[in-house]
Amino acid sequence: MLLEVSRLSAAYAGVPALHDVSFGVGEGQIVALVGANGAGKTTTLRTISGLLHPVRGQIAFRGQRLDGQPAHRIAELGIAHVPEGRRLFSRLTVRQNLLVGAHGKRARASENEAMERVLTMFPRLRERADQRAGTLSGGEQQMVAIARGLMLRPVLLMLDEPSLGIAPKLVDEIFTTIRAIAREGTTILLVEQNVRESLELADHAYVLQTGSTIADGTGAEILASDLIRRAYLGI
Amino acid sequence: MDGDVLLQAIASGLLIGMVYALISVGLTLIFGLMEIVNFAHGEFLMLAMYAAFFGRSLLGLDPMLSMPATVGLLFLLGVLTYRGLISRILHAPMLAQIFATFGLGLFLRGLAQFFWSSDFRSVQDPFLAGLSGGNVNVGAVSLGVPQIAAACLAGLAFLALYLFIDRSRTGLALQAVAEDRATASLMGINSDRMFALGWGLGAACVGIAGAVLATFYYIYPSVGVVFALIAFITVALGGFGSVPGALVAGLLVGLVEVVSPTLFGFSPAYKYAVVFGFYLVVVLVRPQGLFGRF
Numbered sequence: 001m002l003l004e005v006s007r008l009s010a011a012y013a014g015v016p017a018l019h020d021v022s023f024g025v026g027e028g029q030i031v032a033l034v035g036a037n038g039a040g041k042t043t044t045l046r047t048i049s050g051l052l053h054p055v056r057g058q059i060a061f062r063g064q065r066l067d068g069q070p071a072h073r074i075a076e077l078g079i080a081h082v083p084e085g086r087r088l089f090s091r092l093t094v095r096q097n098l099l100v101g102a103h104g105k106r107a108r109a110s111e112n113e114a115m116e117r118v119l120t121m122f123p124r125l126r127e128r129a130d131q132r133a134g135t136l137s138g139g140e141q142q143m144v145a146i147a148r149g150l151m152l153r154p155v156l157l158m159l160d161e162p163s164l165g166i167a168p169k170l171v172d173e174i175f176t177t178i179r180a181i182a183r184e185g186t187t188i189l190l191v192e193q194n195v196r197e198s199l200e201l202a203d204h205a206y207v208l209q210t211g212s213t214i215a216d217g218t219g220a221e222i223l224a225s226d227l228i229r230r231a232y233l234g235i
Numbered sequence: 236m237d238g239d240v241l242l243q244a245i246a247s248g249l250l251i252g253m254v255y256a257l258i259s260v261g262l263t264l265i266f267g268l269m270e271i272v273n274f275a276h277g278e279f280l281m282l283a284m285y286a287a288f289f290g291r292s293l294l295g296l297d298p299m300l301s302m303p304a305t306v307g308l309l310f311l312l313g314v315l316t317y318r319g320l321i322s323r324i325l326h327a328p329m330l331a332q333i334f335a336t337f338g339l340g341l342f343l344r345g346l347a348q349f350f351w352s353s354d355f356r357s358v359q360d361p362f363l364a365g366l367s368g369g370n371v372n373v374g375a376v377s378l379g380v381p382q383i384a385a386a387c388l389a390g391l392a393f394l395a396l397y398l399f400i401d402r403s404r405t406g407l408a409l410q411a412v413a414e415d416r417a418t419a420s421l422m423g424i425n426s427d428r429m430f431a432l433g434w435g436l437g438a439a440c441v442g443i444a445g446a447v448l449a450t451f452y453y454i455y456p457s458v459g460v461v462f463a464l465i466a467f468i469t470v471a472l473g474g475f476g477s478v479p480g481a482l483v484a485g486l487l488v489g490l491v492e493v494v495s496p497t498l499f500g501f502s503p504a505y506k507y508a509v510v511f512g513f514y515l516v517v518v519l520v521r522p523q524g525l526f527g528r529f
Contacts, residue, residue, distance in 0.1 A: 051417055071420035080421070087418040089411050100411045103404065104423025152422065 001060075002027045002187055003048070003156060008057035008067075010047045017043040020212040021057070025156065030178070030188045032198040032219065035208035041191040042084055044208070045158050048189075049081035050074040061156070076104045080154035084161045084191075086145040090134030094125055097133050097144055101151030110153060118147035121177065139170035146177065150186075157181065158189045163197070175201060199223045239375035244497040245490065246376050252489020253386035257444045258462055259469035260396065260481040261437035267476030268413045268433040271321060271332050275340035277463025279438050281347060283309050283445020284454045288356055297362040298449045299384075306442035313438025317431045325430075340459075347456035354455065361450035385447035392443050393482055396436070400478065409433060413476070461507075468514040474527025483525060488513075 001024040008021040018040045025031045033041045046052045048059055050071035059066040066074055075081075080101075089097050098118060102111040119126045122143045128136060133144055142162055149157055159178065163171040175197055182188050192198035199205055202219035207228055215228055222228055262276050273279075283305050290301030298305075316339065324335050363369075363381040370377050400406040409429050411419040416426040452458070469488050473480025488510055495509040496502065518524070 049421055051420070070425075071417070072423050072425045075421055075423035083418060083421065087415055089414045089418075091414060092407065092410060096407050096410075099404065100407050100419070100424070101422050103408050103411075107423070108404075148422070 001025065002029075002062060003189070004058075004060045005044070005048065006058045006060075008044070008047060008059065009055040010043055010052050011055050012043075012052070016055075016211065018047065018054075018211045021208065022213055023206045023216065025187060025189055026204075028182075028185060028187055029203045030182050030190060030201055032190045032192065032202035032205040033208055034192070034195050034198065034205055034222070037193075038210070039208040040211040041208055042160055043211075045081060045083075045160050045189070045191060048074075048158065049079060051081075072104075075152060076106055078106065078153070078155035079158065080149035080152040080156070081158045082145045082149040082160060082162065084164065086138075086141045088133040088136075088141055088144055088148070090132065092133060093130050094133055094136070094144055095129040097148050098125075098151050101148035102153075104152060107152045111151070114151050114153055118150050121150075121180070122147055137167075139166045139174075142166055142170075142174060143177075146174075146181075150181065154186060156187045156189060158191075160191045161193060162190075163192060163194050171197070196223070240497055241494070242374075243376045244494045246373075246378055247382070248490040248493035249486055250378065250382040250386040250489070251493065252486035253389040254444055254448065254485075255462075255465055255469050255488050256482045256485025257389035257392055257440055259466040259473065259485050260393065260478055261440035262466050263470045263473065263476055263478060263481045264396075264440070265433055265437040266470065267478075268409065269321075269325070269430055272336065272467075273316075273434075273437065274333065274337040274463075275316070275343060276437075276441065276466060277459025277461075278340040278343035278347075279309060279312060279441045279459070280445045280448070280462050281454075281456060281459035282312065282343065283442045284449040284452070284458060285347065285351065286442075287446045287449035288358055288454050291358045291361075298358055298446045299362055302443065302446040305446045306439050309442030309445070310435040310439040313434035313436070314431045316438070317434035321434065322427065322430070340463075344456050344459070351456065353457075355453040356455065357453055358449050363447075363450050379451065381447065381451040385444075385451075388443055388447055392440060393478075396440070397478065405429075405432070465510070468511065470524075472514055472517055472524055474524030477524070477526035480524060480526030 003025040006022045008018055010018040021040065021044055033044060035041055043052065047054050050069055054067045061077055061079065089100060098115060102108055102114055124140060125143055125147060128140060133141065146162065162174050178188060179201060190198050199219040199222055205216065205219050205222045206213050207215040207222065258280060262273060265271060265273050286305040286308055287298035287301060290296040291298065320335055320339060324332050363384050366380045369380055371380060371383060400409060408424045412424060412426045412429040420426055465488060469484045470481060473484030491513045492506045492510050496506055
């Protein structure tokens with residue numbers, strides 16, 4: 001396993017948010033975390049990337065413990081987290097946002113190739129390169145957020161709600177891109193409210209409910225399971 | 236009123252305005268980065284002026300020659316202040332942060348009084364004051380060489396700072412941390428190091444200002460008070476956190492201070508009353524300042 005999360009608990013200011021989250025992400029896989037709002041999907045990603053420190057449990061990446069390490073050091077290990085709501089640096093231009101994405105020592109050496117790669121992947125960003133990120137449309141901002149994550153040259157790319165608040169016709173484009181990124185060899189951990197699409201995309205999926213992983217299986221299995229569909233996913 | 240007199244006042248106002256801008260930019264840089272106001276800013280300036288003074292009296296170095304060392308010392312002072320004090324109160328209530336830097340200012344002022352007495356000192360025969368008789372005449376306008384040098388240095392410092400913040404990798408990282416430190420950390424940016432750098436840079440700007448001010452201003456333990464006060468209103472006027480705002484507001488404050496007594500014919504003793512009055516009017520009309528984001 002590339003990433004192994006075992007019995008993870010986390011809390012926001014003393015309020016428990018996760019109590020027993022366990023799952024694994026294999027090298028080269030697309031893994032989806034699904035579940036209702038408030039199930040702990042975003043919190044799980046935030047705990048992996050070090051924005052939140054776990055109360056209990058372990059996170060191991062390539063056999064190395066991540067729990068307790070600061071976020072900037074976890075990023076240096078090759079984990080990119082594209083946060084919910086995109087969180088672009090709105091006063092910086094698109095190009096500057098991308099450059100900030102390659103700030104880490106690991107990414108810096110191959111900054112130019114990474115820039116060329118993401119601008120080829122998202123040709124629209126090339127046109128918008130010198131525009132302030134805050135002035136872009138939601139879909140374009142999401143492209144910048146994903147591209148900025150890729151600038152880190154991640155081994156593991158964690159995407160939190162990449163299709164949230166985006167025009168429907170762009171959603172397909174985003175999913176196609178995620179597939180393409182995976183095909184190039186980047187492992188992906190995906191959190192999506194668009195359950196059907198993400199399960200179709202995922203090699204493996206875990207269902208979260210009120211802070212715990214309660215089921216897992218291939219994307220197709222979860223989609224096919226009536227109980228899970230009705231009880232937890234609302235589809 | 237005589238046009239030449241007005242021209243003279245405008246030129247002098249712009250020169251001192253550049254120095255105000257340079258002092259203010261250090262303050263605004265730190266605030267823009269972490270939303271903490273450094274109330275010890277004036278004392279940093281005072282220490283820079285003493286560094287220039289002692290460089291002359293103990294080592295025989297002109298303030299212009301000792302400036303790199305002064306700037307380096309102030310950078311270090313800024314970093315140490317962050318590491319030793321600010322990083323510990325980063326998540327404390329705002330009142331605690333105000334008292335911490337305010338207390339540091341009082342402490343440094345007291346320390347200066349204790350070790351160096353409250354005598355007024357001045358740098359002996361500064362090189363700049365002797366250059367071309369100490370004055371340059373352009374038409375009917377006569378300007379002091381030290382003041383011109385101070386303004387030019389301030390301009391250069393602004394340019395360097397702007398290029399650093401806008402063009403360099405580290406400058407972009409500073410801006411990223413200023414906007415959203417959590418997200419910046421996801422890019423591998425260590426915000427703690429950026430904060431320390433911000434404090435170092437903020438203090439280094441004051442280091443340049445202190446070194447040049449020492450060539451034409453008296454040096455005493457509370458010399459920073461009036462400059463800090465002007466810096467606070469300059470920063471508020473320009474917009475907290477805005478670097479271009481500090482430049483424009485610094486020039487405006489310098490102009491108002493020197494031109495208004497000339498223009499309206501009152502004693503220069505009232506110049507600060509006009510400056511602060513001007514400030515009050517601006518913040519009533521535009522509370523976020525000229526270039527403010529807040």
